Amino acid sequence: MNADKLSDRLNAVANNIPNGARLADIGSDHAYLPCYMVNKGMIPMAIAGEIAEGPFQSALEQVQEESLTNLITVRKGDGLEVIAPGEVDCITIAGMGGSLISSILEKGKSKLVGVRRLVLQPNVASFAVRRWLIDNGWELLNEEILKEDRKIYEILVAEKGEPLKPYKGIDLESGMQFGPILLREKSDVFMEKWKAERRNWQRILIQLDGATQNEETEIKKKELKKKLKMAEEAFQ
Missing domain, CATH: 1.20.5 (Single alpha-helices involved in coiled-coils or other helix-helix interfaces)
Incomplete structure (x- = not known):
């Protein structure tokens, strides 16, 4: 995986980022996702956020290597503290536990002003993310599940709307556990x-x-x- 070819997991995340979005990738690691999106002309700019010094430096080096320092800003900070309210309209958080993703969103709620879409990829405990989305008025638009390198990943896509709409006709607790869209599809x-x-x-x-x-x-x-x-x- 690199900035030219994403993993299947990150490619699924990328496919759910609206064209033209102002992106903040939280926990960006090597900043492969924002570099890929900008290089492909899918988004005009991005912010790559990292809390740890090592990944922060890796992201910085990657952005410099791709000659994208004028379009991608790498910032060190905890969760959504790396962005200002209204600065971006799409946020991606991938490769963390569901409880941590929920905590990042909760602590940074004031930074979600103007954000139209969340693309979240919890490694575990996706139910915690779905619960946070319901509690805070975000509606699931899409869910995907895929297997890569013997690991299974879920991608949750949400926008402000009717949070209980995807759960109509199914038990709410089961929906949060398994995913209301995934539960209906029941893929292999x-x-x-x-x-x-x-x-x-x-x-x-x-x-x-x-x-x-x-x-x-x-x-x-x-x-x-x-x-x-x-x-x-x-x-x-």
């Missing part, structure tokens, strides 16, 4: 992911059955049984 990759998760939940439940029984154990068992029931209903 979707089934592979959640059947593996179901096996993991079953294994943990067996371990808990053999463990010392206390209130905490019972709560965990109840949660797992609830997830297993939702999975069975999702597979139908």
Whole structure:
């Protein structure tokens, strides 16, 4: 992967960025995504944000190597603190856990003024991102699931709108867990992911059955049984 050829995961993210958008890529790493988008003429400018010194320097070097310093600004900072309100209209956050993505969005809510689209790729806990979107008035427009290098990724695309609209006709909790759009499509990759998760939940439940029984154990068992029931209903 480089600035000329993205991974399948980042290519899926790129395909959901509107042409002409002013982009902020948070946790940009090597800044491959913004460099690719600008080089292809898909967007006029971008901000690449990084909190750690190493990735920040990598992004800076990549932008300089691509001779894009006049179009891509690399900034060091925590989450959305690298942008000003109204500075961008599309934000991408990819390759982090869902809880961290939700935390970044929550802490930076004041910076979302003028932002029209969020393209989010949580590595785990995508339900946390969906919950944040619902709580803050963002509507899921698209969800994708793909497998690359034996890992499965989800991409969530949202704009301000009716947050519960994609969940109509399905159980809200199941929708947040599995993804309302993905749940309707039930692709082969979707089934592979959640059947593996179901096996993991079953294994943990067996371990808990053999463990010392206390209130905490019972709560965990109840949660797992609830997830297993939702999975069975999702597979139908």
